[in-house]
Amino acid sequence: MANTNEFMNEVTSRFVNITHTFDAPRELVFNAWTDVKQLERWYAPRGCTINFTQFNFREGGAFHSCIKSPHYHDCWCKGIYQEIIAPERIIFSMHIADEKGNLLQPKDAGMDEEWPAETIVTVTFKEYEGKTILTLRQTVAESIAKRTGAYPSWINMFDRLAEDLHIHKTSLTSI
C-alpha cells in the first residue's frame, strides 16, 4: 500500500500539463502572450472570439476578458499576472467573473459547483534548436488545493495517462 499512497501523494497539483513545440523564435512566441492585439488573434478556442476589457501586462497587473461562442453564453474571466520573466515564464491566475469584473463562484456562472473558481496557469518558454518548447500547466489555486487536500493528485493520476498519449501526438504533429 505504501506505493499506492506515495503515488497518490505525488502532488504536483496540476490539472492540465501540455507541451507544444513552435517553429518560431522564443521572443516571438513569448510576445504573442503579452499584447492584446496578438492575443485577440489566437487566444480563443476554435469558433470563438475573445476580447479584453482590461489588460495590464505587468506583475500584479490584471486582465479581464470575455470569450464569445455562438453556442454558449459569454464566458468572462478575470486574472492577475503573478510573475513575468521575459521571455521565459508567465504565471497568471484565472477566476470566473462577470461582465463587471466581479468574481463569481462556479455555480453562479452556470458551471458545476465542484469546479474550482480560481486556477493558476504557468507558461514556460524554452529554446530548442531554433524552435520554442512551450509548457503550460494549469493548477488549482493554492488555497483551494489546501482545502481539498490531495484532490489534484487524483487529477494527476488521470492526467498522466492522457498526457503520454498527448505528448506523442504533439511531437509528431509539430516537428
Next chain:
Amino acid sequence: MRRDVFQAIADPTRREIIGLISRQSLNVNSVAGKFDVSRTAIYKHLKILTECGLVIINQQGRERICEARLDKLNEVSDWVEKYRKVWTEKLDNLDAYLIELQHKNKKHGKHK
C-alpha cells in the same frame, strides 16, 4: 452535510482505502486489518466514502463487503479533459498565427 468526491479523496487514509478495494472487494474487517489506525477510524472513513458514493457496502451473509465505485472519479477526469481541449485549441491557433506572422516578416525582410 453535503459530500462530494473531492472530500472523499482529500484524506490519505481514504485514498489508500480506495486504492485497496479498487483492486479487490474486501470485507470491512479485512480493510480495517490493513491499517495501523483504529477500527473506529476506518469505519468512519468508510462511512464518508459511502456517503460520497465512491464505496458501496453489501451485506453478504455475516460479512459486509466493501466495493469501490470509481465512476465518480470520471467526473474529475472529464473536467480535466475539457480544459485540456481548450488549451490545445488555443495553442494550435497560436501555431497558425506564428506561421503567418513569420511569413509576413519574411516578405517584409524583417525576419529575425
